[in-house]
Amino acid sequence: MSGRSKLLKVVLLGDGGVGKSSLMNRFVSNKFDAQSYHTIGVEFLNKEVTVNGENFTMQIWDTAGQERFKSLRTPFYRGADICMLTFAVNDRKSFENLPMWKREFLYYADIQDGAPFPFIIVGNKCDMPNREISEEMAQSWCSRNANAPYFETSAKDATNVQLAFISAVSRMREMEDQLEVKPVQTNSVDLSKKQKPLNSGCCS
Amino acid sequence: MAFQNQVLFAKDSVYVHINVQDTKDKDAHIAGRVFLLNKPEGYFIEWKAEDVLNLETTSEEWDVINYKNDREGDSVSMNAKMDARRKYNISFDILDLKSFKRSAPNHGWAYIIFILKDGTTFPALHFHNGGSKALLKELENFIYIRRSPNDPRLFLVKDHDPEQLSQSINELSLFTDSSGAYVQNFVNDSKHGLSKKFIKSPYTTTLGGFSKVTNFLRDVLMTPENSQNLVRPQSEVAELLQDDIPGMEISQLDEPGFEMITKTKLPPRPTVKRGDPLASPQWNSFFDAEGRISKVDELKDIIFRGGVDPALRSEVWKFLLGFYDWDSCSKKRTDQRKRKVDEYFRMKLQWKTISAEQEKRFTLLKERRGLIDKDVMRTDRTHKFFAGDKNPNLQVLYDILMTYCMYNFDLGYVQGMSDILSPILVVMENEVDAFWCFAGAMERVCHNFEMDQNGMKVQLSQIHKLMQIQDPELCAYLEAHDSGNFYFCFRWILIVFKREFHFHEIQRLWEVIWTDRPCSNFHLIISLAILESEKSTLLENKFGFTEILKHINDISLSIPLEETLRKAEGIFLQLRDYKKLPISLKEILGLLPPAHVPASQSMENSMFMGSTSNSSSSLQQEAGVKVDTPTLMAGGAGSGASSVKGVTRSGSGSDLTKGTVGAACSANVARSIGMSARYGGGARQSNGGGAGGNAGATCGMDDVHKVFT
Incomplete structure (x- = not known):
């Protein structure tokens, strides 16, 4: 281990049962446990990654999704570098709750109003046959939400899981770079896009 | 592929x-x-389940688990049992190793628990055929290990430093047959500042008896120094909880005279x-003629004790759970039944x-149905019963x-x-009984x-208050490392240690707790006992919040x-006999005579005592909590034994299912909603029966058997 890597705090959010813990475990140890428990309290795992030549320690925080545990979950949002909003493509409700999760995160992570923040949207369980949310619906929501990158994953068969997490880091670095350049430059278009839809409502 | 792992x-x-019904x-x-x-990436310790091993022997790749890319790592097609075993596989770079615990080998086989720098703690590896010592000896060739001065089972790995390694490690002979002896490390670490030198001075290494004092000093001196491999300061994470959870703010000066408290002297x-x-x-033998x-x-007392x-x-x-008075x-x-x-x-x-x-217009019910549906699929699925x-x-x-x-x-x-x-259903094997015991x-x-999660917050802060007296040193350490909110005990408390113990153990623990002995809120003392066992690991590894x-x-x-239970009871006895035990703690433990409990506080207190306890409530035990000596029945005075036979069986079995459904609905409705199965008696009670009910939907015992066999 290099010992020189930058720590990135990643918060995984989404309704109970969409597969947050499974995504984390697939990414960190490439394992999938069909018999795993639902998460109680808060857990996290570290994973060393190299993205575009830079070393990072991703510290991935996984919390219980039920509304009830909100007050014990939200303190962990602070200091996050990346937020992955997850739903299950076979669970419409979990998709409809994305705006709620996003709001909760922005509020408790103490992100300044309108400030761009690297969200990644993950539609998990894409291996399941009974899909309720099409890729188009999800993409459409993302385009209205600062063009957040969208990935359809399956923690079960490992589809796109690595890609989603690694892309999250790239996304964060891109946004950091843009911020450093200050929004006078050509990419000001991007930034204005990002600022507006933060409060945009849910799809339908 | 090209590189052969050595x-x-x-x-x-x-x-x-692993967690199964019984050992x-x-x-x-x-x-x-x-x-x-010896891998291209470094030196690794790995453990692989045997089944998995056999299947993989065709591949010379050792790193299947961690380094295959997504598609190759696909485990879906593998058979379920193997998959279930494979998930326990362990692999880590020895440079990530922070410390390990090795059990005293004279208690049967030895086991080793490896602990990494980020706090990751692997399941114990039990060396049924020996070999733990040999592994550690081998390991000593690559990392520098010293034994904790406070906990003989704990070994600490010094940060990788070739210079230190070159110092004749073998002289230390940690794992030779004389392993009982302390091996002290007098090496001064020149990289660090004054505070560390102070710590490294002979105070810690020689005056084991005064370790409490020095450790306390060390905590004070060394608080900023943890998590060596993470660049970001801990402070960000650290700000958590202290001020964010309403009601969780814990003042370090809560009790008057913080300094005094650090010198608490509990009775032995x-x-x-x-x-x-x-x-x-x-x-x-406990039942009289009327049962x-x-x-x-x-x-x-007997149940509490054993x-x-x-x-x-x-x-x-x-x-115990109030199904019967x-x-x-x-x-x-x-x-009653x-x-x-x-x-x-x-x-x-x-x-x-x-x-x-109807449900379309009953969102709340629909949501609960969805939640339950998901969680039922994720509860104890490795247990045979589920x-x-x-x-x-x-x-x-x-x-x-x-x-x-x-x-x-x-x-x-709620999750x-x-x-x-x-665990209650597994014991009852009967839906109705399980329901009522669960309700209890x-x-x-x-x-x-x-x-509002207030019950959780109150209990976590009660652990804090208790620890301030019971172990001020550990308490100060946790406070200094942003853990004074005891959030890390959340899962313990929420589900009463359910996920912390093996299945057969949790049944034992719960029945002990349900006796409401030796005091109120004994589960909080159990938390203290577990934390005390982990104290050396937390302190000597200098673990921070995460x-x-x-x-x-x-x-x-x-x-x-x-x-843990022995230790917890010991802690309770110390607290009980401590002359200066603050009233607030007496209250938590139910040690105040009822008259002394202010009305408002007694309510807060009672919510943790459980309403199913006997009417002679725990509060009244203040005068004489008799826990010191086991009051085991000598030979179980046989009188009345025969008269009780049948008590447990009376009113069980199919008779109960008859009439009951009819009481609530017609037979047809009952059938149509599938109520014939599983309802009254379980297979075990099917020999009861007799007084048949008088109405409606009877349930076939065949169905019942099917479910519970």
């Missing part, structure tokens, strides 16, 4: 013990092999003995008869939780409840689940139950 050490018959279960121990490997800890589980003859339990307190024989649990738990005679219990059966089915019908159409697809017991779990929603609609379903129910167990912990959280999460299933 095997520096290999040893088979190394087992991981005799052949699946309880997963056999595997442990390796020390008495030796505590545990007893044998309550067994059948003894149990029977009434004669000496309830004595009986509870638990209950598993064969008796389904009966004894009914008393302690002072009931067998006739009354028959009536009958009423409860009726009541259960009435409530079950309430949700069963809600049509899909294993396998379409296991009918999952439906029973579901039905009970749905019915509980009708029983306590205000509370509804964690399925964990509370599962929930009565004790329902405050954990309420919307590492503490991770370590505590990871020690689940490797906490020794009986030892």
